[in-house]
Amino acid sequence: MPQYAVLVYEPGDPDWSVIDSAEKEEIMGEYGAFGATARAVIRGGAALYPATTATNVQVKGGKGGEVVTTDGPFAETKEVLTGFYLMECADLDEVIGWAAQIPAAWYNRVEIRPVIDLGDPAS
Amino acid sequence: MTQPAENNPGRAALDRLVRAEWPRVLASLVRSTGSFQLAEDALQDTVVRALDLWSNEGVPPEPRAWLIVAARRRAVDLLRREGKRTDKERASIDLLDRGDEPIPETEELGDDVLRLLFTCCHPTLAVETQTALALRSLCGLTTAEVARALLMSEAAMAKRLVRARQKIAVAGIPFRVPGPKELPQRLQGVLSTIYLLFNEGYHATAGEHPLRHQLTSESIRLAALVDEVLPGEVAVIGLRSLLYLQDARSTARLDAEGELVGLPDQDRSLWDLREIRAGMSLLGVALHHPSEFPHPYVAQAAIAACHDIAPTWEATNWAAIVSWYDALVAVADTPVVRLNRAIAIGELEGPSAGLAELERIEHLTSYPPFVTARAELLARAGRDAEARAEFRAAIELPGNDATKRELVRRLAESVESNPRTSADPDGT
Numbered sequence: 001m002p003q004y005a006v007l008v009y010e011p012g013d014p015d016w017s018v019i020d021s022a023e024k025e026e027i028m029g030e031y032g033a034f035g036a037t038a039r040a041v042i043r044g045g046a047a048l049y050p051a052t053t054a055t056n057v058q059v060k061g062g063k064g065g066e067v068v069t070t071d072g073p074f075a076e077t078k079e080v081l082t083g084f085y086l087m088e089c090a091d092l093d094e095v096i097g098w099a100a101q102i103p104a105a106w107y108n109r110v111e112i113r114p115v116i117d118l119g120d121p122a123s
Numbered sequence: 124m125t126q127p128a129e130n131n132p133g134r135a136a137l138d139r140l141v142r143a144e145w146p147r148v149l150a151s152l153v154r155s156t157g158s159f160q161l162a163e164d165a166l167q168d169t170v171v172r173a174l175d176l177w178s179n180e181g182v183p184p185e186p187r188a189w190l191i192v193a194a195r196r197r198a199v200d201l202l203r204r205e206g207k208r209t210d211k212e213r214a215s216i217d218l219l220d221r222g223d224e225p226i227p228e229t230e231e232l233g234d235d236v237l238r239l240l241f242t243c244c245h246p247t248l249a250v251e252t253q254t255a256l257a258l259r260s261l262c263g264l265t266t267a268e269v270a271r272a273l274l275m276s277e278a279a280m281a282k283r284l285v286r287a288r289q290k291i292a293v294a295g296i297p298f299r300v301p302g303p304k305e306l307p308q309r310l311q312g313v314l315s316t317i318y319l320l321f322n323e324g325y326h327a328t329a330g331e332h333p334l335r336h337q338l339t340s341e342s343i344r345l346a347a348l349v350d351e352v353l354p355g356e357v358a359v360i361g362l363r364s365l366l367y368l369q370d371a372r373s374t375a376r377l378d379a380e381g382e383l384v385g386l387p388d389q390d391r392s393l394w395d396l397r398e399i400r401a402g403m404s405l406l407g408v409a410l411h412h413p414s415e416f417p418h419p420y421v422a423q424a425a426i427a428a429c430h431d432i433a434p435t436w437e438a439t440n441w442a443a444i445v446s447w448y449d450a451l452v453a454v455a456d457t458p459v460v461r462l463n464r465a466i467a468i469g470e471l472e473g474p475s476a477g478l479a480e481l482e483r484i485e486h487l488t489s490y491p492p493f494v495t496a497r498a499e500l501l502a503r504a505g506r507d508a509e510a511r512a513e514f515r516a517a518i519e520l521p522g523n524d525a526t527k528r529e530l531v532r533r534l535a536e537s538v539e540s541n542p543r544t545s546a547d548p549d550g551t
Contacts, residue, residue, distance in 0.1 A: 017293070049293045052290065053286075053289060053293050053294050069246050070249075071248055071249035072249065089295070090295075091296070091297040092247060092294050092297065095295075116293075
């Protein structure tokens with residue numbers, strides 16, 4: 001059976017690690033209900049911290065070149081998210097080391113986003 | 124920090140004391156709590172309390188130890204009060220609460236400051252964020268002071284700092300000194316952030332004031348702190364020397380009306396001899412480091428030194444300056460370095476030689492100092508119509524108000540013929 005990465009896009013750059021309004025609480029409830037309903041098909045998933053916490057990794061000059069990191073996402077974005085790895089690393093420096101080995105890092109770019117720990121998304 | 128320090132000299136002395144202790148105490152707290160935000164919150168509250176308490180009851184015998192103990196207690200209180208802190212932060216409660224974690228020795232605190240420095244200047248943080256964090260966390264400025272220093276509203280600055288600490292926490296920016304392989308490059312990043320802070324104060328690119336002394340003095344303090352916790356690094360010594368040798372001239376860069384004064388016209392008796400001596404002695408140390416090529420900061424410091432020891436603009440040792448620029452081009456070949464080298468050649472060999480060097484530089488045609496330098500050299504070469512056109516072009520480019528007024532004045536002067544170049548007001 002094929003697997004799909006279903007990516008959730010939202011307006012603005014909401015911080016789902018902070019539930020600071022009744023509206024957010026309601027939406028979180030809806031996600032929880034969806035998780036329970038779709039339990040049979042969900043293999044894994046993650047809510048991401050806001051894009052302000054993102055780090056971009058680019059390897060300049062081809063494989064093995066200089067690793068350049070920048071803060072946040074690029075504003076003018078015509079790119080689409082084509083996949084993601086879930087990695088567990090000690091700190092940002094370690095995950096940058098891995099990200100710099102992904103071919104997209106020298107063909108285009110790789111964005112690292114910390115994952116919010118919400119427990120089991122299918123529970 | 125509720126009343127203005129200047130109204131109460133006792134309070135000002137206390138403010139200075141607390142600010143001097145801030146980076147070490149904060150760095151120690153970041154390590155023992157594992158959280159940048161918690162450490163900042165706890166220390167901020169503790170400092171407010173300490174200032175009130177100490178102005179009534181006097182300063183305790185060991186203010187640093189007092190601050191560390193009190194801030195640890197405050198961190199425990201804050202953690203208990205808000206259940207929402209992370210597991211990692213909660214885990215640190217036990218340790219702190221037992222109260223048996225010893226007060227770190229000065230050397231350990233130095234290591235913590237070094238870790239904090241590399242955290243604040245981590246390359247995954249935007250440079251504007253690095254400078255704001257450095258001023259807040261390593262220089263101990265309040266959020267309001269950082270906002271004023273970097274020309275932002277306090278609300279926007281508070282938001283930027285909170286976001287920065289959130290990124291450090293959730294993205295896992297490590298609190299450690301980089302390993303030997305990464306260290307040179309990471310140290311270079313730290314030093315360029317400090318130099319950027321200095322330049323933002325020294326050549327303010329926007330706003331009414333062409334000089335923002337707070338930024339220059341804070342960057343000098345910060346460089347001294349780096350030298351203290353990471354001694355013997357030639358890049359650090361070179362940068363410290365450069366900052367002193369440039370800052371020494373800052374008072375003379377503005378006249379009584381707040382107008383910018385170029386290096387040729389400055390009253391050299393206003394130059395700060397104490398800073399010149401400090402810069403020269405550091406330069407001496409840096410030049411004793413054996414290396415085939417000088418570090419770029421050392422070469423720039425040497426150029427600044429040539430200006431600082433010259434009795435007049437005319438009596439400047441231009442041959443020495445040009446040879447230091449040659450050395451600088453060998454290690455840091457940038458269009459701006461070539462621009463300043465061209466100006467020095469213009470002094471050594473005459474305006475036509477300077478103009479010929481300028482012709483070889485690409486990518487700078489809309490950089491205000493380049494256009495100004497061309498204008499000045501054209502004026503000196505007697506090509507008045509071309510000079511006036513260049514001055515007008517320079518005025519149209521972005522810059523602070525005082526620089527523009529200076530250019531308008533030079534345009535007016537160039538209607539008469541002008542004898543000399545002052546396009547490089549700072550010599551580096």
